Amino acid sequence: MSSDSESKNVSEAQGNTIEQVRDLLFGAEARAQRDEISNLRKQMERSLQKLETTLGERIDALADQVRSEVRGLKEALAQETGERTEAIDASNEQITLTKTSLAELADATTTEAQAQRAALAAAKAELSATLDAARADLDARKTDRSALAGLLKTMASQLEAAPAAGGKAAAPARTDSKR
Numbered sequence: 001m002s003s004d005s006e007s008k009n010v011s012e013a014q015g016n017t018i019e020q021v022r023d024l025l026f027g028a029e030a031r032a033q034r035d036e037i038s039n040l041r042k043q044m045e046r047s048l049q050k051l052e053t054t055l056g057e058r059i060d061a062l063a064d065q066v067r068s069e070v071r072g073l074k075e076a077l078a079q080e081t082g083e084r085t086e087a088i089d090a091s092n093e094q095i096t097l098t099k100t101s102l103a104e105l106a107d108a109t110t111t112e113a114q115a116q117r118a119a120l121a122a123a124k125a126e127l128s129a130t131l132d133a134a135r136a137d138l139d140a141r142k143t144d145r146s147a148l149a150g151l152l153k154t155m156a157s158q159l160e161a162a163p164a165a166g167g168k169a170a171a172p173a174r175t176d177s178k179r
Helices: 002-141 145-161
Strands: none
Touching: none
C-alpha cells in the first residue's frame, strides 16, 4: 500500500508542479483575463442596472401619460354624455310640448267641426222649414186645374156669345175663384 500512496504523492507533486509551471507561464495573463472578465461583469451589471432604471422611469412616464390621457378621455366622455343628455331632455320636452299643442289643436278642430255640423244642421232645418212653408203657400195659392178649366170654358163661351160691336168684345164676367 505504500507504493500506492507514494504514487499518489508523486502524482500530486507532479500535478502541483504542472500547476506551478502553468501559473508561471500563464498566471499573469490568466489573472489579467479574470480581472478583465470581472470588470466586464461589473460594467455589465452597472449598465444593466442603469438600463433597468431608465426603462422603469420610461414605463412610469408612459403610465402617467396613459393615465392622464385616460382621465382626459373620461372627462371628455362625461361632458359629451352630459351634453347629449341635455339635448335629449330638450328634445323630449319639445316633443311633449308639440304633443300637447297637437292635442289642443285636435280638440279645437273637433269642437269647431261639431259647431259647423250643428250650424249646418240648423241651416238645413231652417231651409227645410222655409221650403215647406213656401210649398204650403204655393199649394194654398195654386188654382185647381178643373176650376181653371171651367173658368177658361166660361170665358171662351162668353167671347163667342158676345156681339162684335166695333170689333170690341165685352169684358168677360168675373167669377170668384181662387187664383
